[in-house]
Amino acid sequence: DTGVSQDPRHKITKRGQNVTFRCDPISEHNRLYWYRQTLGQGPEFLTYFQNEAQLEKSRLLSDRFSAERPKGSFSTLEIQRTEQGDSAMYLCASSPRLAGGRNEQFFGPGTRLTVL
Amino acid sequence: DAKTTQPNSMESNEEEPVHLPCNHSTISGTDYIHWYRQLPSQGPEYVIHGLTSNVNNRMASLAIAEDRKSSTLILHRATLRDAAVYYCILRDSAGGTSYGKLTFGQGTILTVHP
Numbered sequence: 001d002t003g004v005s006q007d008p009r010h011k012i013t014k015r016g017q018n019v020t021f022r023c024d025p026i027s028e029h030n031r032l033y034w035y036r037q038t039l040g041q042g043p044e045f046l047t048y049f050q051n052e053a054q055l056e057k058s059r060l061l062s063d064r065f066s067a068e069r070p071k072g073s074f075s076t077l078e079i080q081r082t083e084q085g086d087s088a089m090y091l092c093a094s095s096p097r098l099a100g101g102r103n104e105q106f107f108g109p110g111t112r113l114t115v116l
Numbered sequence: 117d118a119k120t121t122q123p124n125s126m127e128s129n130e131e132e133p134v135h136l137p138c139n140h141s142t143i144s145g146t147d148y149i150h151w152y153r154q155l156p157s158q159g160p161e162y163v164i165h166g167l168t169s170n171v172n173n174r175m176a177s178l179a180i181a182e183d184r185k186s187s188t189l190i191l192h193r194a195t196l197r198d199a200a201v202y203y204c205i206l207r208d209s210a211g212g213t214s215y216g217k218l219t220f221g222q223g224t225i226l227t228v229h230p
Binding site: 004031042045048093105106 | 159161162165217218221223
């Protein structure tokens, strides 16, 4: 399978615990995005990496959230001191470096987080 | 990214054509029109995109109004597998600091009846 993969697919945690999600993009894609999706809403942008550099962070990404992409390959998204409001689907997407607004993004299946 | 407006839901019968509208009256000259869809319990997937001319691919057709203020995604023969949320998104090709992020609205929930 050469698509975007995410691990774990589901995570249930207690409020206050830390969680970490992993995303493996399509190997030749240098752009990587994280989105969050709550029930009934469209995905919302969280952060963007170009290779290993984190170039944009949404205001949605509070201090409890941190993302990394070491060596420009896989990426991790960590949430510290989880809150019930963090319950959502966390989606990762990757895209190749193409000019302009033409490049499509390839999404993974997502990690569904439930905070009890 | 500029805002788009879509109906909340639409229904279709299997094997009939479906026309999904999108209004984007504030579109700029450098905005591409992208469509993604999200099947139940899956991440979004790219469907089609265009700038000015109508576009066709194996999944769908995109009809763009002459003034570019609206567009229509056309599924020529709906199947049960096409039941999904369809998102119309504008992507700025002019560069800057948008970095290609997608700004999703609530989309149109398409129900396909057998």
